[in-house]
Amino acid sequence: xxxxxxxxxxxxxxxxxxxxxxxxxxxxxxxxxMGNSYGxxxxxxxxxxxxxxxxxxxxxxxxxxxxxxxxxxxLMDQMKASDVTKLNVKQLEEIEKIIKEACEVLGLSIxxxxxxxxxxxxxxxxxxxxxxxxxxxxxxxxxxTQQSSTNAQLSNGQTASAQTTGQTTGQTASTQTTGQTASAQTTNNKQSSSKSTTSSxxxxxxxxxxxxxxxxxxxxxxxLTVLVKLRRNA
Amino acid sequence: xxxNFCKNVLRATISDIIVVLxxxxxxxxxxxxxxxxxxQEAFETINFLSIREKSEEVEKVDxxxxxxxxKLSYYPYIGDKYGRVxxxxxxxxxxxxxxxxxxILKNGIGHSPESYFPGEGGTILCxxxxxKTMLRNxxxxxxxxxxxxxxxxxxxxxxxxxxxxxxxxxxxQAPIQNEKEILMIYTxxxxxxxxxxxxxxxxxxxxxxx
Numbered sequence: 001x002x003x004x005x006x007x008x009x010x011x012x013x014x015x016x017x018x019x020x021x022x023x024x025x026x027x028x029x030x031x032x033x034m035g036n037s038y039g040x041x042x043x044x045x046x047x048x049x050x051x052x053x054x055x056x057x058x059x060x061x062x063x064x065x066x067x068x069x070x071x072x073x074x075l076m077d078q079m080k081a082s083d084v085t086k087l088n089v090k091q092l093e094e095i096e097k098i099i100k101e102a103c104e105v106l107g108l109s110i111x112x113x114x115x116x117x118x119x120x121x122x123x124x125x126x127x128x129x130x131x132x133x134x135x136x137x138x139x140x141x142x143x144x145t146q147q148s149s150t151n152a153q154l155s156n157g158q159t160a161s162a163q164t165t166g167q168t169t170g171q172t173a174s175t176q177t178t179g180q181t182a183s184a185q186t187t188n189n190k191q192s193s194s195k196s197t198t199s200s201x202x203x204x205x206x207x208x209x210x211x212x213x214x215x216x217x218x219x220x221x222x223x224l225t226v227l228v229k230l231r232r233n234a
Numbered sequence: 235x236x237x238n239f240c241k242n243v244l245r246a247t248i249s250d251i252i253v254v255l256x257x258x259x260x261x262x263x264x265x266x267x268x269x270x271x272x273x274q275e276a277f278e279t280i281n282f283l284s285i286r287e288k289s290e291e292v293e294k295v296d297x298x299x300x301x302x303x304x305k306l307s308y309y310p311y312i313g314d315k316y317g318r319v320x321x322x323x324x325x326x327x328x329x330x331x332x333x334x335x336x337x338i339l340k341n342g343i344g345h346s347p348e349s350y351f352p353g354e355g356g357t358i359l360c361x362x363x364x365x366k367t368m369l370r371n372x373x374x375x376x377x378x379x380x381x382x383x384x385x386x387x388x389x390x391x392x393x394x395x396x397x398x399x400x401x402x403x404x405x406x407q408a409p410i411q412n413e414k415e416i417l418m419i420y421t422x423x424x425x426x427x428x429x430x431x432x433x434x435x436x437x438x439x440x441x442x443x444x
Contacts, residue, residue: 043348043410050309130312130333202402204334204344206363207422207431220259223252230249 027062028052034069038076051131061105068102275367277340297387299353306351306387312338317352317385319343319360319419324371328362330383339363343419349410352383352390356412360419364431369421372435381417381439392417392439399423400434407436415441 028048032040057065072095076082079091087095096112103110109125124131266273297316298307310316312333319342320327329342338344343362350356362369381392400407400420408418417439422431 046350047347049305053305054308054311201405203400203405203408203420203434204339204346204361205336205402205422205431206339206361206369206420206434207427217263220256223256223259227249227252227256230252 027057027065030066031069034066034073038073038082055106055126057106064105065102068098068105072098297385299387304353304355306354309351312347315342317383319362320382320384321375321379322382323376323379324374326369326371328368330360330385334361342368349418350412350415352385352415352417353388354412355415357408357410358383358415358417359408359410360417362419362421364421364423364425364427364435369419370425372421372437373425375437380442381419381437383417391442393442394437394439396438398436398438400436402432402434404434417441 028045031048032042032045034040035044075091075094075098079087081087081091100110103124107126108131295308297310299305300307310332312335314332315329316332317330318327319330330345331338331342332345332347334344334346339362343360345351346359346361349359352358364370364372375394375397377394377397379394381394383390383392398407408420418436419439420434420436423433423435424431425435
Protein backbone atom coordinates (compact mmCIF):
# COMPACT_ATOMS: atom_id res chain seq x y z
CA UNK A 1 0.00 0.00 0.00
CA UNK A 2 2.81 2.32 0.94
CA UNK A 3 4.62 1.58 -2.33
CA UNK A 4 1.45 2.34 -4.22
CA UNK A 5 1.35 5.77 -2.65
CA UNK A 6 5.02 6.52 -2.97
CA UNK A 7 5.21 5.91 -6.73
CA UNK A 8 2.46 8.41 -7.68
CA UNK A 9 3.89 10.89 -5.19
CA UNK A 10 7.34 10.68 -6.78
CA UNK A 11 5.73 11.04 -10.17
CA UNK A 12 3.79 14.13 -9.09
CA UNK A 13 6.92 15.65 -7.59
CA UNK A 14 8.86 14.99 -10.77
CA UNK A 15 6.13 16.59 -12.86
CA UNK A 16 6.14 19.59 -10.56
CA UNK A 17 9.90 19.99 -10.81
CA UNK A 18 9.90 19.63 -14.59
CA UNK A 19 6.98 22.04 -14.90
CA UNK A 20 8.67 24.67 -12.77
CA UNK A 21 11.92 24.31 -14.72
CA UNK A 22 10.18 24.56 -18.08
CA UNK A 23 7.65 27.19 -17.02
CA UNK A 24 9.61 30.03 -18.57
CA UNK A 25 10.28 28.16 -21.78
CA UNK A 26 6.66 27.28 -22.19
CA UNK A 27 5.66 30.90 -21.65
CA UNK A 28 7.86 31.84 -24.59
CA UNK A 29 6.27 29.00 -26.52
CA UNK A 30 2.78 30.14 -25.65
CA UNK A 31 3.45 33.71 -26.66
CA UNK A 32 5.01 32.50 -29.87
CA UNK A 33 2.00 30.32 -30.66
CA MET A 34 -0.35 33.20 -29.99
CA GLY A 35 1.58 35.78 -31.96
CA ASN A 36 2.77 33.52 -34.72
CA SER A 37 0.39 34.95 -37.27
CA TYR A 38 1.02 38.53 -36.13
CA GLY A 39 4.71 38.68 -36.94
CA UNK A 40 6.34 36.84 -34.04
CA UNK A 41 9.15 34.72 -35.39
CA UNK A 42 11.27 31.80 -34.24
CA UNK A 43 13.94 34.36 -33.53
CA UNK A 44 11.64 36.22 -31.15
CA UNK A 45 10.81 32.99 -29.41
CA UNK A 46 14.49 32.23 -29.00
CA UNK A 47 15.07 35.67 -27.55
CA UNK A 48 12.19 35.20 -25.12
CA UNK A 49 13.58 31.86 -24.00
CA UNK A 50 16.97 33.47 -23.43
CA UNK A 51 15.45 36.27 -21.42
CA UNK A 52 13.39 33.92 -19.25
CA UNK A 53 16.41 31.70 -18.67
CA UNK A 54 18.07 34.67 -17.00
CA UNK A 55 14.91 36.06 -15.45
CA UNK A 56 12.31 33.39 -14.71
CA UNK A 57 8.78 34.78 -14.59
CA UNK A 58 6.54 34.14 -11.62
CA UNK A 59 3.11 32.61 -12.14
CA UNK A 60 1.51 35.99 -11.54
CA UNK A 61 3.76 37.72 -14.07
CA UNK A 62 3.14 34.93 -16.52
CA UNK A 63 -0.62 35.36 -16.31
CA UNK A 64 -0.40 39.10 -16.63
CA UNK A 65 1.90 38.94 -19.62
CA UNK A 66 -0.33 36.42 -21.35
CA UNK A 67 -3.33 38.63 -20.61
CA UNK A 68 -1.58 41.62 -22.17
CA UNK A 69 -0.67 39.53 -25.19
CA UNK A 70 -4.29 38.48 -25.61
CA UNK A 71 -5.32 42.12 -25.26
CA UNK A 72 -2.93 43.11 -28.03
CA UNK A 73 -4.13 40.38 -30.33
CA UNK A 74 -7.75 41.31 -29.67
CA LEU A 75 -6.95 44.89 -30.54
CA MET A 76 -5.18 43.83 -33.71
CA ASP A 77 -8.20 41.76 -34.67
CA GLN A 78 -10.51 44.69 -33.99
CA MET A 79 -8.32 46.81 -36.20
CA LYS A 80 -8.45 44.02 -38.77
CA ALA A 81 -4.68 44.00 -39.02
CA SER A 82 -2.50 40.95 -39.08
CA ASP A 83 0.56 43.09 -39.43
CA VAL A 84 1.38 46.22 -37.46
CA THR A 85 2.66 47.94 -40.55
CA LYS A 86 -0.97 48.28 -41.56
CA LEU A 87 -1.84 50.27 -38.46
CA ASN A 88 -2.03 54.01 -38.36
CA VAL A 89 -0.13 56.08 -35.81
CA LYS A 90 -3.08 56.30 -33.41
CA GLN A 91 -3.64 52.56 -33.44
CA LEU A 92 0.04 52.03 -33.00
CA GLU A 93 0.02 54.20 -29.91
CA GLU A 94 -2.69 52.01 -28.40
CA ILE A 95 -0.55 48.93 -28.98
CA GLU A 96 2.50 50.67 -27.55
CA LYS A 97 0.54 51.50 -24.42
CA ILE A 98 -0.27 47.85 -23.77
CA ILE A 99 3.31 46.85 -24.47
CA LYS A 100 4.56 49.35 -21.92
CA GLU A 101 2.14 47.96 -19.34
CA ALA A 102 3.34 44.42 -20.05
CA CYS A 103 6.95 45.51 -19.71
CA GLU A 104 6.17 47.07 -16.35
CA VAL A 105 4.86 43.72 -15.17
CA LEU A 106 8.32 42.25 -15.79
CA GLY A 107 10.19 45.26 -14.45
CA LEU A 108 11.39 46.27 -17.89
CA SER A 109 11.75 49.73 -19.29
CA ILE A 110 10.83 50.28 -22.89
CA UNK A 111 11.29 53.41 -24.93
CA UNK A 112 9.92 54.10 -28.37
CA UNK A 113 11.34 56.76 -30.59
CA UNK A 114 9.23 57.49 -33.63
CA UNK A 115 11.01 60.70 -34.42
CA UNK A 116 14.71 60.05 -34.71
CA UNK A 117 15.47 58.09 -37.86
CA UNK A 118 19.12 57.70 -36.90
CA UNK A 119 18.67 56.48 -33.36
CA UNK A 120 17.26 53.23 -32.01
CA UNK A 121 13.57 52.82 -32.80
CA UNK A 122 13.06 51.31 -29.41
CA UNK A 123 15.14 49.85 -26.70
CA UNK A 124 14.35 47.65 -23.75
CA UNK A 125 16.37 47.80 -20.57
CA UNK A 126 16.32 46.13 -17.21
CA UNK A 127 18.35 47.48 -14.31
CA UNK A 128 20.41 49.50 -16.75
CA UNK A 129 21.22 46.45 -18.88
CA UNK A 130 20.19 46.58 -22.51
CA UNK A 131 18.00 43.65 -23.32
CA UNK A 132 17.85 44.82 -26.89
CA UNK A 133 17.55 47.74 -29.21
CA UNK A 134 16.59 48.36 -32.76
CA UNK A 135 18.83 50.54 -34.81
CA UNK A 136 17.40 51.98 -37.95
CA UNK A 137 19.47 51.21 -40.96
CA UNK A 138 20.16 53.84 -43.59
CA UNK A 139 18.59 51.47 -46.10
CA UNK A 140 15.25 51.79 -44.34
CA UNK A 141 15.13 55.42 -45.30
CA UNK A 142 15.82 55.45 -48.99
CA UNK A 143 13.54 57.94 -50.70
CA UNK A 144 11.99 61.25 -49.83
CA THR A 145 11.87 62.77 -46.37
CA GLN A 146 8.15 62.11 -46.18
CA GLN A 147 8.62 58.48 -47.10
CA SER A 148 11.39 58.23 -44.59
CA SER A 149 9.21 59.39 -41.74
CA THR A 150 6.48 56.99 -42.79
CA ASN A 151 8.98 54.18 -42.85
CA ALA A 152 10.16 55.18 -39.44
CA GLN A 153 6.67 54.84 -38.12
CA LEU A 154 6.23 51.54 -39.87
CA SER A 155 9.47 50.21 -38.58
CA ASN A 156 8.48 51.17 -35.13
CA GLY A 157 5.15 49.65 -35.76
CA GLN A 158 6.70 46.35 -36.53
CA THR A 159 8.83 46.70 -33.52
CA ALA A 160 5.63 47.16 -31.63
CA SER A 161 4.42 43.91 -33.09
CA ALA A 162 7.35 42.09 -31.67
CA GLN A 163 6.74 43.87 -28.42
CA THR A 164 3.10 43.06 -28.50
CA THR A 165 3.79 39.42 -28.37
CA GLY A 166 7.39 38.75 -27.72
CA GLN A 167 8.70 41.98 -26.41
CA THR A 168 6.19 42.11 -23.67
CA THR A 169 8.33 39.46 -22.14
CA GLY A 170 11.43 41.50 -22.50
CA GLN A 171 13.03 39.97 -25.51
CA THR A 172 14.13 42.17 -28.32
CA ALA A 173 14.57 42.29 -32.02
CA SER A 174 17.76 44.13 -32.62
CA THR A 175 17.44 44.01 -36.37
CA GLN A 176 13.83 44.51 -37.20
CA THR A 177 13.06 45.43 -40.75
CA THR A 178 10.25 46.83 -42.83
CA GLY A 179 6.81 45.43 -43.16
CA GLN A 180 7.65 43.46 -46.27
CA THR A 181 10.18 41.41 -44.37
CA ALA A 182 7.76 41.04 -41.51
CA SER A 183 5.25 39.43 -43.82
CA ALA A 184 7.93 37.08 -45.08
CA GLN A 185 8.76 36.18 -41.51
CA THR A 186 5.15 35.49 -40.79
CA THR A 187 4.95 33.20 -43.77
CA ASN A 188 8.07 31.41 -42.62
CA ASN A 189 6.56 30.93 -39.22
CA LYS A 190 3.45 29.43 -40.60
CA GLN A 191 5.61 26.87 -42.29
CA SER A 192 7.27 26.15 -38.92
CA SER A 193 10.60 25.95 -40.61
CA SER A 194 13.69 25.52 -38.52
CA LYS A 195 15.61 27.49 -41.12
CA SER A 196 15.31 31.21 -41.50
CA THR A 197 17.40 33.99 -42.91
CA THR A 198 18.32 36.94 -40.76
CA SER A 199 15.44 39.34 -40.34
CA SER A 200 17.68 42.10 -41.65
CA UNK A 201 17.55 43.03 -45.27
CA UNK A 202 21.27 43.63 -45.23
CA UNK A 203 24.35 42.46 -43.45
CA UNK A 204 25.71 44.85 -40.86
CA UNK A 205 28.15 47.42 -42.22
CA UNK A 206 31.67 46.50 -41.15
CA UNK A 207 33.71 48.76 -43.40
CA UNK A 208 36.16 51.40 -42.36
CA UNK A 209 34.64 54.73 -41.51
CA UNK A 210 35.64 56.96 -44.39
CA UNK A 211 33.46 59.90 -43.37
CA UNK A 212 36.45 61.78 -42.06
CA UNK A 213 38.49 61.32 -45.22
CA UNK A 214 35.53 62.21 -47.44
CA UNK A 215 34.63 65.31 -45.46
CA UNK A 216 38.17 66.60 -45.40
CA UNK A 217 38.65 65.92 -49.08
CA UNK A 218 35.43 67.76 -49.88
CA UNK A 219 36.61 70.66 -47.73
CA UNK A 220 39.92 70.73 -49.58
CA UNK A 221 38.13 70.92 -52.94
CA UNK A 222 35.82 73.71 -51.74
CA UNK A 223 38.71 75.61 -50.18
CA LEU A 224 40.79 75.33 -53.37
CA THR A 225 37.90 76.62 -55.47
CA VAL A 226 37.39 79.61 -53.17
CA LEU A 227 41.11 80.28 -53.12
CA VAL A 228 41.40 80.28 -56.90
CA LYS A 229 38.41 82.62 -57.20
CA LEU A 230 39.84 84.99 -54.63
CA ARG A 231 43.21 85.07 -56.36
CA ARG A 232 41.54 85.79 -59.70
CA ASN A 233 39.54 88.67 -58.19
CA ALA A 234 42.62 90.09 -56.57
CA UNK B 235 40.40 104.09 -51.16
CA UNK B 236 40.53 102.92 -47.51
CA UNK B 237 37.61 100.60 -48.34
CA ASN B 238 39.60 98.95 -51.13
CA PHE B 239 42.56 98.63 -48.82
CA CYS B 240 40.34 96.95 -46.18
CA LYS B 241 38.90 94.61 -48.81
CA ASN B 242 42.39 93.69 -49.98
CA VAL B 243 43.51 93.03 -46.42
CA LEU B 244 40.38 91.01 -45.76
CA ARG B 245 40.89 89.02 -48.95
CA ALA B 246 44.49 88.38 -48.04
CA THR B 247 43.48 87.26 -44.58
CA ILE B 248 40.77 84.91 -45.82
CA SER B 249 43.07 83.41 -48.43
CA ASP B 250 45.78 83.01 -45.82
CA ILE B 251 43.36 81.21 -43.51
CA ILE B 252 42.27 78.98 -46.35
CA VAL B 253 45.87 78.12 -47.20
CA VAL B 254 46.60 77.31 -43.56
CA LEU B 255 43.44 75.17 -43.33
CA UNK B 256 44.39 73.36 -46.53
CA UNK B 257 47.79 72.49 -45.17
CA UNK B 258 46.28 71.39 -41.90
CA UNK B 259 43.78 69.15 -43.64
CA UNK B 260 46.45 67.63 -45.83
CA UNK B 261 48.70 67.00 -42.82
CA UNK B 262 45.79 65.48 -40.85
CA UNK B 263 44.90 63.25 -43.80
CA UNK B 264 48.50 62.11 -44.20
CA UNK B 265 48.72 61.39 -40.44
CA UNK B 266 45.40 59.60 -40.59
CA UNK B 267 46.60 57.45 -43.47
CA UNK B 268 49.96 56.51 -41.99
CA UNK B 269 48.97 56.32 -38.34
CA UNK B 270 45.63 54.55 -38.82
CA UNK B 271 46.84 51.48 -36.93
CA UNK B 272 48.18 53.46 -34.01
CA UNK B 273 45.01 55.57 -33.78
CA GLN B 274 42.91 52.42 -33.90
CA GLU B 275 45.01 50.79 -31.20
CA ALA B 276 44.66 53.88 -29.02
CA PHE B 277 40.87 53.80 -29.40
CA GLU B 278 40.79 50.09 -28.66
CA THR B 279 42.86 50.58 -25.53
CA ILE B 280 40.53 53.34 -24.34
CA ASN B 281 37.49 51.16 -25.09
CA PHE B 282 39.09 48.18 -23.37
CA LEU B 283 39.83 50.19 -20.26
CA SER B 284 36.34 51.68 -20.11
CA ILE B 285 34.74 48.26 -20.62
CA ARG B 286 36.98 46.67 -17.99
CA GLU B 287 35.98 49.36 -15.52
CA LYS B 288 32.34 48.68 -16.26
CA SER B 289 32.67 44.93 -16.18
CA GLU B 290 34.30 45.07 -12.79
CA GLU B 291 31.12 46.61 -11.46
CA VAL B 292 28.98 43.85 -12.94
CA GLU B 293 28.53 40.69 -10.97
CA LYS B 294 30.27 37.78 -12.69
CA VAL B 295 27.81 35.07 -13.68
CA ASP B 296 28.90 31.49 -14.07
CA UNK B 297 27.63 30.32 -17.48
CA UNK B 298 27.34 26.64 -18.23
CA UNK B 299 26.38 24.79 -21.38
CA UNK B 300 23.69 22.21 -20.69
CA UNK B 301 24.68 19.48 -23.14
CA UNK B 302 21.36 17.61 -23.08
CA UNK B 303 19.30 20.59 -24.16
CA UNK B 304 22.11 22.48 -25.91
CA LYS B 305 21.11 25.60 -23.99
CA LEU B 306 23.07 27.93 -21.79
CA SER B 307 22.34 28.28 -18.10
CA TYR B 308 22.57 32.05 -18.52
CA TYR B 309 22.60 34.19 -21.64
CA PRO B 310 24.81 37.25 -22.06
CA TYR B 311 22.95 40.51 -22.55
CA ILE B 312 23.48 42.75 -25.55
CA GLY B 313 26.82 44.49 -25.22
CA ASP B 314 28.27 41.83 -22.90
CA LYS B 315 31.67 40.41 -23.72
CA TYR B 316 31.49 36.66 -23.32
CA GLY B 317 34.48 35.26 -25.17
CA ARG B 318 37.34 35.68 -27.60
CA VAL B 319 37.79 34.83 -31.26
CA UNK B 320 41.23 33.60 -32.27
CA UNK B 321 42.44 32.87 -35.79
CA UNK B 322 46.09 31.98 -35.44
CA UNK B 323 46.77 31.74 -39.17
CA UNK B 324 46.18 35.48 -39.63
CA UNK B 325 47.02 36.65 -36.13
CA UNK B 326 43.51 37.61 -35.06
CA UNK B 327 42.72 37.61 -31.36
CA UNK B 328 39.69 39.74 -30.57
CA UNK B 329 37.02 39.96 -27.88
CA UNK B 330 33.58 38.58 -28.72
CA UNK B 331 30.49 40.57 -27.78
CA UNK B 332 26.82 39.73 -27.88
CA UNK B 333 25.17 42.20 -30.25
CA UNK B 334 25.85 43.77 -33.61
CA UNK B 335 25.42 47.50 -33.09
CA UNK B 336 28.04 49.85 -34.47
CA UNK B 337 29.08 50.72 -30.93
CA ILE B 338 29.77 47.07 -30.16
CA LEU B 339 31.67 46.53 -33.39
CA LYS B 340 34.08 49.29 -32.44
CA ASN B 341 35.29 47.11 -29.59
CA GLY B 342 35.67 43.73 -31.26
CA ILE B 343 33.74 40.96 -32.95
CA GLY B 344 29.96 41.18 -32.76
CA HIS B 345 27.62 38.23 -32.49
CA SER B 346 24.22 38.67 -34.09
CA PRO B 347 21.47 38.19 -31.46
CA GLU B 348 19.41 36.55 -34.20
CA SER B 349 21.77 33.61 -34.35
CA TYR B 350 22.68 30.85 -31.89
CA PHE B 351 25.47 30.85 -29.34
CA PRO B 352 28.55 28.62 -29.71
CA GLY B 353 27.64 25.17 -28.42
CA GLU B 354 23.91 25.52 -29.11
CA GLY B 355 24.21 23.56 -32.34
CA GLY B 356 23.03 26.17 -34.83
CA THR B 357 24.24 29.04 -36.96
CA ILE B 358 26.56 31.45 -35.21
CA LEU B 359 26.66 34.70 -37.17
CA CYS B 360 29.55 36.99 -36.29
CA UNK B 361 31.02 40.08 -37.88
CA UNK B 362 33.88 42.51 -37.45
CA UNK B 363 35.30 45.63 -39.05
CA UNK B 364 37.85 45.37 -41.85
CA UNK B 365 40.34 47.52 -39.95
CA LYS B 366 43.98 46.46 -40.05
CA THR B 367 43.77 45.50 -36.39
CA MET B 368 40.60 43.47 -36.93
CA LEU B 369 39.61 41.35 -39.91
CA ARG B 370 41.43 42.96 -42.83
CA ASN B 371 43.67 39.92 -43.20
CA UNK B 372 40.72 37.72 -44.08
CA UNK B 373 42.16 37.62 -47.62
CA UNK B 374 44.99 35.45 -46.27
CA UNK B 375 42.65 32.80 -44.86
CA UNK B 376 42.70 29.36 -46.42
CA UNK B 377 40.28 26.49 -46.44
CA UNK B 378 41.02 24.25 -43.47
CA UNK B 379 42.20 27.08 -41.22
CA UNK B 380 40.91 26.93 -37.67
CA UNK B 381 38.83 29.58 -35.94
CA UNK B 382 38.85 29.23 -32.19
CA UNK B 383 36.14 30.66 -29.96
CA UNK B 384 36.84 30.64 -26.27
CA UNK B 385 33.81 31.48 -24.19
CA UNK B 386 33.14 31.67 -20.48
CA UNK B 387 31.53 28.23 -20.75
CA UNK B 388 33.85 26.34 -23.09
CA UNK B 389 36.19 26.28 -26.04
CA UNK B 390 35.07 25.63 -29.60
CA UNK B 391 37.11 25.05 -32.76
CA UNK B 392 35.72 25.56 -36.23
CA UNK B 393 37.32 24.51 -39.51
CA UNK B 394 36.87 26.77 -42.53
CA UNK B 395 35.17 24.97 -45.40
CA UNK B 396 34.01 27.81 -47.61
CA UNK B 397 34.60 31.49 -48.30
CA UNK B 398 32.38 33.69 -50.42
CA UNK B 399 32.07 37.28 -51.52
CA UNK B 400 28.45 38.32 -51.05
CA UNK B 401 26.37 41.35 -51.74
CA UNK B 402 25.25 43.15 -48.62
CA UNK B 403 21.70 42.10 -49.40
CA UNK B 404 22.49 38.38 -49.76
CA UNK B 405 21.21 37.53 -46.30
CA UNK B 406 19.80 34.28 -47.63
CA GLN B 407 23.41 33.09 -47.79
CA ALA B 408 23.47 33.16 -44.00
CA PRO B 409 20.54 30.96 -43.03
CA ILE B 410 19.85 30.72 -39.31
CA GLN B 411 19.28 27.03 -38.61
CA ASN B 412 19.62 24.70 -35.65
CA GLU B 413 20.50 21.43 -37.37
CA LYS B 414 24.26 21.86 -37.59
CA GLU B 415 26.69 24.11 -35.76
CA ILE B 416 28.17 26.44 -38.35
CA LEU B 417 30.16 29.58 -37.70
CA MET B 418 29.69 32.34 -40.25
CA ILE B 419 31.90 35.34 -39.84
CA TYR B 420 32.10 38.29 -42.18
CA THR B 421 33.65 41.64 -42.80
CA UNK B 422 33.23 44.34 -45.42
CA UNK B 423 34.78 43.79 -48.82
CA UNK B 424 36.95 45.07 -50.50
CA UNK B 425 39.17 45.13 -47.45
CA UNK B 426 40.89 48.40 -48.35
CA UNK B 427 37.79 50.13 -49.57
CA UNK B 428 37.40 53.87 -49.62
CA UNK B 429 33.79 54.85 -49.27
CA UNK B 430 30.82 52.58 -48.71
CA UNK B 431 31.42 48.84 -49.15
CA UNK B 432 28.57 47.01 -50.82
CA UNK B 433 30.03 43.54 -50.43
CA UNK B 434 30.85 41.23 -47.55
CA UNK B 435 33.56 38.60 -47.30
CA UNK B 436 31.88 35.65 -45.62
CA UNK B 437 33.80 32.78 -44.08
CA UNK B 438 31.98 29.53 -43.30
CA UNK B 439 33.40 27.13 -40.72
CA UNK B 440 32.03 23.97 -39.17
CA UNK B 441 32.48 22.77 -35.62
CA UNK B 442 35.20 20.22 -35.03
CA UNK B 443 33.80 17.70 -32.60
CA UNK B 444 36.28 16.84 -29.88
